[in-house]
Amino acid sequence: MDPSNNTQKPRTLQELIAGNALIDAFMGGGKSVPRQQHPEARVEALLASIETCSDIEKLVCGAETDVQALSDQDQKDPADNEDVSLKEEQENHNQMDTLAARLARIKSLMYNERTTAPSFPQSLLSPLSQHKTIACALLHSLLMSDDRKMLFPKLLGDLHRLPFEARKDVASIFNYLLVCGCVNLGEGASGNSNDAIAISYTKTMISFVQYVDEYYQQIMGPIVQGHYVNVNVNANAAPVANIDGKQNESEKQESGQTSSNNTSEEASKAKVPLVQQPVKTIDVVLHCGAMFRSTLRHPKLYENLVQPSNTASFIYPFLDLFVNQPNFEVASDALETLRLIMHPEGSGVSIPSVPISSASAAIPSSTSSQPQPQTESNPELLEAMMEATAAAFLEREYESIFVERFNVKLLSAQHANYITRRVSLQILSTILLTRTNYNVMMLYISNRTNLKTIMMLLRDSSAHITLEAFNVFKIFVANPNKPVEVVRILADNKVKLVKYLAGLHHEKEATDEQFKDEKALVISTLEQME
DSSP, X not given: OOGGXXXXXXXXXXXXXXXXXXXXXXXXXXXXXXXXXXXXXXXXXXXXXXXXXXXXXXXXXXXXXXXXXXXXXXXXOHHHHTTOOHHHHXXXXXXXXXXXXXXXXXHHHHHHHXXXXXXXXXXXXXXXXXXXXXXXXXXXXXXXXXXXXXXXXXXXXXXXXSOHHHHHHHHHHHHHHHHTTBTTOOOOTTXXXXXHHHHHHHHHHHHHHHXXXXXHHHHHHHHHHTTOOOSSOOTTSOOSBOTTSOBOHHHHHHHTOOOOHHHHHHHGGGOOOOSSOOOOOHHHHHHHHHHHHHHTTSHHHHHXXXXXXXXXXXXHHHHHTGGGOSSHHHHHHHHHHHHHHHOGGGGOOXXXXXXXXXXXXXXXXXXXXXXXXXXXXXXXXXXXXXXXXXXXXXXXXXXXXXXXXXXXXISOTTTOOHHHHHHXXXXXXXXXXXXXXXXXXXXXXXXXXXXXXXXXXXXXXXXXXXXXXXXHHHHHHHOTTOOHHHHHHXXXXXXXXXXXXHTTTGGGGGTOHHHHHHHHHXXXXXXXXX
């Protein structure tokens, strides 16, 4: 027999079976595919390695690659996407899984560091082992290059596409970096309460605030955009809003809002590219609301929010649309955000755990060249700074906020539901009774239209709304310098008002001495008017 015949392939079925080469023949030329090279096996191995990885730079680099791959897929011609193969769909699914796994691992490392003893040596942070905390290492990696700095804006822009748990992880990482250096954050069993660790966390928080401030439009744009919810899910429907904060025609008709050229130019500054306006789910809205409120804890970011160039894109959508969404959770979340925008003191200002002067920014940036004032470590002064900023904002935007929106859209039974009207009255009362808002209060209580609006709410069918309306009405009556038009309305209606107020929440007087005294004072003042 010719020895060369030993290398030839079996030619009969019996030979194929006997030689155990049937599968190899069907796979092409007798070449078998090693099991470890199978795509699913590779993905499983990658996911397993991510779950045990403690190299922050490696995790962030991988997340950046995943996000870029998903972005490249979005930028393909829509006509090409119609013929996407099953293999490409599986690759996209695998890419999403690995991104979600990396985000989960990053969050787990950060949070576990504060609550439990670390299960890995400090050297595993390599090449960032010089950083004392996971949060510091993460921030260093995020700010390593200009391209890397766009990772968070891209994640926020694609938040709706991420798996459910990954959405929570993105929001958790964002919120954590904004508060990790705060007082009373609670150090864990790892003993990370020494001065060096505290300074590291404070540096990280300050640097991340500077980063958000520097990329404010790119970060806040997707966060605000995440509040838009398509109530009627229709794939062929026009988008609810563009990413630059502009409304489409149907929204303008619904809200009664018109846009000027100046507003369009200002809103365009917040443009963040997205292929199309997707349908947002409720959890995306709630995550975006939490991230928005986290930024309100920092005076620098709040000051940026209330700049004239940002109000149209980032504040007015809450007044025009978000607080009146039909979904209760979405509307309630938007009302809470609106309350903190109008009265930031209640947001819980982030107080650094160590003086800012001893915790300079960990990562140099264009915004960190100027020294931070020592007063920014004082809780009272920080709150006073934010109150002053809010007062200036409310006074500057008085007409747009109170005349065009509060009275018409938030306090009107024709446009607002029960919850919106009740909470809006609470917000209004808080604004008017805040000492720093004196000028705003005088503007509001000197207007006869505002008085008529509140008097109508006094007669609402809801006891809660009438109580909140009384808390605003008493300010009109207590004003010692009432304009003539306000005096005339109160005097002409004093008989009806006194009779009505006498029976208003009569049962509450037995348990609330302050309410009893205030109501008696209002009635007495009305009776003396001529």
